[in-house]
Amino acid sequence: MKRFLLAPSILSADFARLGEDTAKVLAAGGDVVHFDVMDNHYVPNLTMGPMVLKALRDYGITAPIDVHLMIKPVDSLIPQFAKAGASYITFHPEASEHIDRSLQLIKEHGCKAGLVFNPATPLSYLDYVMDKLDVILLMSVNPGFGGQSFIPGTLDKLREARKRIDESGYDIRLEVDGGVKVDNIAEIAAAGADMFVAGSAIFGQPDYKQVIDAMRNELEK
Ligand code: DX5
Numbered sequence: 001m002k003r004f005l006l007a008p009s010i011l012s013a014d015f016a017r018l019g020e021d022t023a024k025v026l027a028a029g030g031d032v033v034h035f036d037v038m039d040n041h042y043v044p045n046l047t048m049g050p051m052v053l054k055a056l057r058d059y060g061i062t063a064p065i066d067v068h069l070m071i072k073p074v075d076s077l078i079p080q081f082a083k084a085g086a087s088y089i090t091f092h093p094e095a096s097e098h099i100d101r102s103l104q105l106i107k108e109h110g111c112k113a114g115l116v117f118n119p120a121t122p123l124s125y126l127d128y129v130m131d132k133l134d135v136i137l138l139m140s141v142n143p144g145f146g147g148q149s150f151i152p153g154t155l156d157k158l159r160e161a162r163k164r165i166d167e168s169g170y171d172i173r174l175e176v177d178g179g180v181k182v183d184n185i186a187e188i189a190a191a192g193a194d195m196f197v198a199g200s201a202i203f204g205q206p207d208y209k210q211v212i213d214a215m216r217n218e219l220e221k
């Protein structure tokens with residue numbers, strides 16, 4: 001498996017041509033499709049559901065799809081996203097009544113499971129569930145919108161999460177989401193991240209490959 005995974009967030013893609021734009025970003029070198037689900041309840045925005053994910057699979061998208069649930073309640077949509085073709089499903093622990101149960105539900109449906117931490121959500125939610133995690137996602141902006149600036153305090157939190165992962169001995173990805181750009185990705189990797197979500201930085205440019213190559217160059221320095 002690749003040491004670093006780049007996960008373009010299709011929140012910033014052209015929704016009128018979502019299949020085509022998703023295929024284009026993967027052909028340009030994206031590893032994983034980051035799929036942001038917002039419900040206008042847990043976050044003040046509304047995006048896509050399982051039908052859209054299934055439509056991407058039917059269109060021919062075979063890359064892993066990383067479903068980031070910004071919804072409350074969490075559990076009711078997990079089976080639908082799994083059946084629609086999700087590869088990873090992550091959720092915010094404060095949005096779930098029973099974190100352990102939600103993680104188990106994701107696993108039972110054959111997907112990789114993860115917890116997402118808002119900038120002010122403590123990592124103590126990890127204490128009793130490390131054995132059930134495939135990914136830990138740290139938000140480096142407040143969730144709800146693309147195009148926001150990276151919150152610098154996330155770097156210390158990444159170092160803390162990296163330490164917890166290494167000490168646990170489990171094989172867990174450390175993903176970061178929000179404000180990731182060519183000019184900060186190296187610093188974010190140095191703090192311990194190995195999976196990078198980027199929306200506006202990629203889709204905001206005409207040449208996706210140029211941005212993705214530039215990000216990889218920064219990571220390989
Ligand atoms: C925000 C979403 C992000 C968003 C990131 O709530 O979770 O995935 O698309 O967008 P950028 O990369 O533009 O900050």
Ligand code: ZN
Binds near residue numbers: 009034036068177197
């Ligand atoms: Zn996201």
